[in-house]
Structures are given as structure tokens and as C-alpha cells.
Amino acid sequence: MYPQENGKKVKLYTGSYNAPVVTGDGSVYLGKGEGICLWEFDESAGEVRLEKSWPEVLNASWLTLSSDGKMLYAVNELDDYEGTMGGALSAYHIDARGCLEADSILPVMGAAPCHVSCDGSGGHVFTANYNGGSMSCFRLAADGGLAEMDLQLVHSFGEKENADGRGDLRHPVRQEKPHVHSAAVKDGFVWIADLGTDEISCYELEADGKPGKCAASVFLEAGSGPRSFAFSREGNMLYVTCELKNRIAVYRWEKEKRRLSFVQTVSSLPEEARDAESSIGGIVLSEDGRFIYVGNRGTDTIGVFAVDNDGFLSPVQWISSEGKNPRGFTLSPSGGWLLAANQDSDNLVVFERDPDTGMLAKKRVYEAGAVVCLLFTK
Known part of the structure; x- marks a missing residue:
């Protein structure tokens, strides 16, 4: 397995859920989380130890660090x-x-923010507001x-989306309106995934750090x-x-031409489980770019x-x-371990990872209430 640093x-x-929030299917969820928790992880043994928690932080469903590692930003996934x-x-x-140490909190003016990212320069932070169908851009102070x-x-x-019949092919419950699920910054662009409209798009960040005009966008298969x-x-x-289709879509990005080209889609589930009630969630790419890991929620794999x-x-x-x-x-x-949080069974699992094959092996299981986001310090 992976040679650990002794x-x-x-x-x-x-980050975890600890306050009521409206979920994608319209139900209200209340998790057993403890807000934001700080753990110590031992790279040699694959062990975690809880150091401190901040239970007063409500529904911290996504976390990100500033480029210098001195600030942490958390969305509070609330509806009001x-x-x-x-x-x-x-x-x-x-x-x-x-x-x-708490510094500031501001409303995002959109319901259920579920993702946050920094622009890398320390100038702006972006949130994806799921039930608000919006992306909010925040200017940062000097500190x-x-x-x-x-x-x-x-x-x-x-109008074009409705005219070409895409609306008839959308999921009637999950795609009743726009649902911005991610707002991720990469190389001077902020990328937006809208679960409700089936669109991915990117906006170039201008000199002041705010998004400018849309540089590229593409609609995925309806639904x-x-x-x-x-x-x-x-x-x-x-x-x-x-x-909603349990797939991973692959695109090639030509930055200079501002062009997205379709490459491939693959099922996130094995063939024998493709009729199961499940939904793909997060995605992680290994540092060497050789392996991708996804979470299948339903088949729980x-x-x-x-x-x-x-x-x-493949x-x-x-x-x-x-x-x-x-x-x-x-x-x-x-890169020697993958840590996975199971939201509905309130546990955190440590898997050992083989860097040559990418394969995982379970090592340890810990209690952790309604954790949905994990973030290592820089």
C-alpha cells in the first residue's frame, strides 16, 4: 500500500448538518451534527482524533480555506x-x-447554499445557493x-430551453426550478453546475475579482x-x-478558445446495480490525476x-x-488514505488507498454526526 510518512x-x-433544512425532494432534514469539528489525522496509522467542535455553527455543509490557509469559509445551508x-x-x-475564531457572517440572499470556493487571490469568495438557484459573490476585507x-x-x-422540449424531459420534482449546486474556481474562471437546468457554465474572473461575461456553457442531456x-x-x-442519471460526464476544456468539448459519460454504478434507487454525489481526483472517486448514495458505495x-x-x-x-x-x-463520511449513519470511515491500482480497503470507522464535508488544512 501507500508508503506513509511516519x-x-x-x-x-x-462540516455537518445540525439545523432544519429543506432537501432536494422537498422534505425537511435535521441532522445530528456538531457544526464544524477539528480532528487530528495520523498519516502513519490512518487514525483520527476529535480535538474540538463548534456546535453553534449551523449546517456547515461546505468548507473552504483561503489561499494562505489563514481563513476558513463555511456556507450555512439554511432557508431563512x-x-x-x-x-x-x-x-x-x-x-x-x-x-x-468567528470573524463575520453575511446572508447569501439565496436559500440552501451548499458549496463555497475562493478565487485564489484572497479577493472574493463564491457560494452556490441550491434552492435559491443562484451564485453569490462576496468581496473580502483586507483581513x-x-x-x-x-x-x-x-x-x-x-425561452429556448422551454421551446425545444427540454422542460418535458426534466425530473418533475428535482428540476422544478434552477438549482445551483457548485460554484468552483479554477485558473481564473468560476464554474457553475446547475442541477435544475442541466447546464454547466463558466465565467471569467475580471481584474476586480468578480465574474464577467459567460465564457462557455453547455447543456447536458435533459434530466x-x-x-x-x-x-x-x-x-x-x-x-x-x-x-439524477448516476453518471460522470467528461469534457475537454480549451481555455484559449473558450470551448468545451464532450469526451465521455460513464455510469457511476456497476451494471447489475443500474436500476437501483441511488444518486451520485461528490467527486475527487487523485493528486497524480490517475484515479477518480465518486460517492453513490443509495447503493452506498x-x-x-x-x-x-x-x-x-474506466x-x-x-x-x-x-x-x-x-x-x-x-x-x-x-494520498495514502480516503476518508468518507456517511451522512445518514453518522459515521466517518478511513480507507487505505493503493496508489498504483487506486483501490481502497477499509481500515477504521468512527462516529461522526451528519458530516457532509471534509477539508484538510494546507
């Missing part, structure tokens, strides 16, 4: 923060021990705190439900999970796929997530 211990943050009919974005200073929301993109169904992104290190390959030199995917393994609803997962800094 005795190396790193910090890990997890302080009467705004939407959720919020929180900013925290990180001290030398990894502990969080990394939140200064103001200075732009918002609100999606709607276009796909694009959710989460992974990018190759070079930035020329884009992998997106299609939640982690799917492992090899990436060839042209970016094409299945390697499906392994039990050892729980229910494997929503959040990440690779450790060494």
Missing part, C-alpha cells in the same frame, strides 16, 4: 437566515492550533473577513442534474457528476475509476462505504 499528523475540518429567505456565509480566522456581497447571478429557465466538479491539474479536463492519458475513465472498483449516504469524502495530503 508520525506525521495533520489537521482535518468537517435572519428573515432573508436564504442562507449565510461565515468567515473564521484560524489560529496556530487550528482553532476557529480576510467578509466585506459585502458585490454580485449575484440568478438562474432561470430560458442529468449536474452536481459537482473535479478538474485535472492542468485544467484541461473537467469531470462532473450527474446526480465508493466508485473508483482509472483515468487514462486522454482523460477517459471502472476499477466499487467498495461499500460502510454506512448510509456517502456524501462527503476526501484524500489525505499524502
Whole structure:
């Protein structure tokens, strides 16, 4: 297996659900989470130890770090923060021990924000607001705190989409309106996945750090439900999970030409399970770009796929997530471990990872309430 760095211990943050929120099917969910938790992870043994929790942080369903690692930003996936009919974005200073000190919180002006990313320059942070069908852009203060929301993109169904019959092919419950699920920054562009409209698009970041005009967009097959992104290190390959069809869609990105070209779609499920009630969630690409990992929520498996030199995917393994609803997962800094959080069974599972084959083997299971996001420090 992977040669571990003896005795190396790193910090890990997890975000969880601990307040009511309206889910994709319209039901209200209340998780057993503890807000944001700080863990110590031992790279040599694959063990985690809880150090501290901040249970006052509500529904921290996605976390990201500033480029210098001194700030942590968390979306608060709420439907009505302080009467705004939407959720919020929180900013925290990180001290030398990894502990969080609250700095600022602002409404995102969109319901159920579920993803957040930084622009890399320390100037802006972006949230994807699922039930709001929007992306919010926040200008940062000099100390990394939140200064103001200075732009918002609100999606709607276009006339052409309705005219060409796409609307008739959408999922009647999950795609009743736009649902922006991701807003991910890569190489000077912010990429948006809209589960409701089946569109992925990107906007070039201008000199002031705000998104400018749309640089490229593409509609996936109607009823796909694009959710989460992974990018190759070079930035020329884009992998997106299609939640409603249990597929991974692969695109080639020609940055200079501002052009997206379709490459491939593959099922996230083995052939014998393709009629099962399940939905693909998150996606992670290994640091060397050779393997992709996805979570299948329903069949409750982690799917492992090899990436060839042209970016094409082929299945390697499906392994039990050892729980229910494997929503959040990440690779450790060494790449020797994959940590997966099962939201509905309230556990955190450590898998050992073979760097040559990409395959996983279960090592340890820990209690962790309604965790949906995992983030290692830089």
C-alpha cells in the first residue's frame, strides 16, 4: 500500500448538518451534527482524533480555506437566515492550533447554499445557493473577513430551453426550478453546475475579482442534474457528476478558445446495480490525476475509476462505504488514505488507498454526526 510518512499528523475540518433544512425532494432534514469539528489525522496509522467542535455553527455543509490557509469559509445551508429567505456565509480566522475564531457572517440572499470556493487571490469568495438557484459573490476585507456581497447571478429557465422540449424531459420534482449546486474556481474562471437546468457554465474572473461575461456553457442531456466538479491539474479536463442519471460526464476544456468539448459519460454504478434507487454525489481526483472517486448514495458505495492519458475513465472498483449516504469524502495530503463520511449513519470511515491500482480497503470507522464535508488544512 501507500508508503506513509511516519508520525506525521495533520489537521482535518468537517462540516455537518445540525439545523432544519429543506432537501432536494422537498422534505425537511435535521441532522445530528456538531457544526464544524477539528480532528487530528495520523498519516502513519490512518487514525483520527476529535480535538474540538463548534456546535453553534449551523449546517456547515461546505468548507473552504483561503489561499494562505489563514481563513476558513463555511456556507450555512439554511432557508431563512435572519428573515432573508436564504442562507449565510461565515468567515473564521484560524489560529496556530487550528482553532476557529468567528470573524463575520453575511446572508447569501439565496436559500440552501451548499458549496463555497475562493478565487485564489484572497479577493472574493463564491457560494452556490441550491434552492435559491443562484451564485453569490462576496468581496473580502483586507483581513480576510467578509466585506459585502458585490454580485449575484440568478438562474432561470430560458425561452429556448422551454421551446425545444427540454422542460418535458426534466425530473418533475428535482428540476422544478434552477438549482445551483457548485460554484468552483479554477485558473481564473468560476464554474457553475446547475442541477435544475442541466447546464454547466463558466465565467471569467475580471481584474476586480468578480465574474464577467459567460465564457462557455453547455447543456447536458435533459434530466442529468449536474452536481459537482473535479478538474485535472492542468485544467484541461473537467469531470462532473450527474446526480439524477448516476453518471460522470467528461469534457475537454480549451481555455484559449473558450470551448468545451464532450469526451465521455460513464455510469457511476456497476451494471447489475443500474436500476437501483441511488444518486451520485461528490467527486475527487487523485493528486497524480490517475484515479477518480465518486460517492453513490443509495447503493452506498465508493466508485473508483482509472483515468487514462486522454482523460477517459474506466471502472476499477466499487467498495461499500460502510454506512448510509456517502456524501462527503476526501484524500489525505499524502494520498495514502480516503476518508468518507456517511451522512445518514453518522459515521466517518478511513480507507487505505493503493496508489498504483487506486483501490481502497477499509481500515477504521468512527462516529461522526451528519458530516457532509471534509477539508484538510494546507
